[in-house]
Amino acid sequence: MNNLTLKLFHTRMCNKDTKERFHPQQDAGFTLIEMLVVVLMIGILAAIAAPGWAAFVNRQRVNKANDAVLAALQAAQREAKNEKLSYSVSFRKNTTTQNVDVAIYRTDPPSATLPWKPLGADVGVSSDKLLLGANLSSENAANSTTNSPVSYPPPSTPTKITFDYMGALPTLPTPNFGTVAAGTEPPGLKIVVAVPSSANSTSASSVKRCVIVKTLLGSILTAKDDKCS
Structure with a gap:
């Protein structure tokens, strides 16, 4: 290789080093401003979506709890028919665990200790975040106030x-x-589960579900929201 060739090769390499030194190739990634914009957008979307998601979760929770109330009443009714014995269902708000509890048991002879268990625990219901209500003043009796409004907690405890x-x-x-x-039909015996109000955790919001025993024959139906007041 002659001197001219070596000089040209050296010049080319020096130019390449100079270009890479002063014009380096940019690394892939995000700038700080881009990251801040993304974080801000995520925060805005989360703020918009959070209330809707919370409302959805609450509706799902109260629906499952109401299904568990219905299942408990139907189970007691079924056991009464099968065994030809009187059966009762009791509900309460457990002041220790804050769960809504349910007990299904033979009415006679009365049990010394009721078989309480958390409502809907077998289907993953977190009943500690729900209110229990009823319009009962005593066993199989709605309160005597006109239209028998629901109380939280029920005046008859356990219901x-x-x-x-x-x-x-x-x-x-x-x-x-x-x-x-006059001219309206009786409200029936109501067991209600409700989402607490955001303003007052001891008051029910508009999201309610209920199971209603309507007739002497033990007809049972479900209702929601204003039908459960």
């Missing part, structure tokens, strides 16, 4: 509904399905 050996309501004492104005 109790009993079925006779035919799965109907016992005739003694006479069941009371509520006091109503």
Whole structure:
């Protein structure tokens, strides 16, 4: 290799080093400003979506809890028919765990200790975040106030509904399905689960679900929101 060739090669390499030194290739990635913009956008989207997601979770929770209330009443009614014995269902708000508890048991002879268990625990319901309500003043009797409004917690604690050996309501004492104005039908015996109000955790929000025992024969139906007041 002659001197001219060596000089040209040296000049080319020096030029390449100079170009890379003063015009380095940019590394792949984000700038600080781009990262801040992305974080800000995520924060805005989360703020918009969070209330809707929380409302969805609450509705799902209260729906599952209401299904568990219905299942408990139906189970007691079924056991009463199968065994030809009186069966009761009791509900309470556990002041220790804050769960809504349920107990299904033979009415006679009365149990010394009721078999309480968290409502809906077998289907993953977190009932500690729900309110329990009812319009009962005593066993199988709605309160005597017009339209028998629901109370949180129920004035009768634990709240109790009993079925006779035919799965109907016992005739003694006479069941009371509520006091109503003329021309309207009785509200029935209501067991309510509700999402607490954001302003007051001891008051129910508009998101409610309920199970209603409507007739002496033990007819059961479900309702929601304003139908559960």
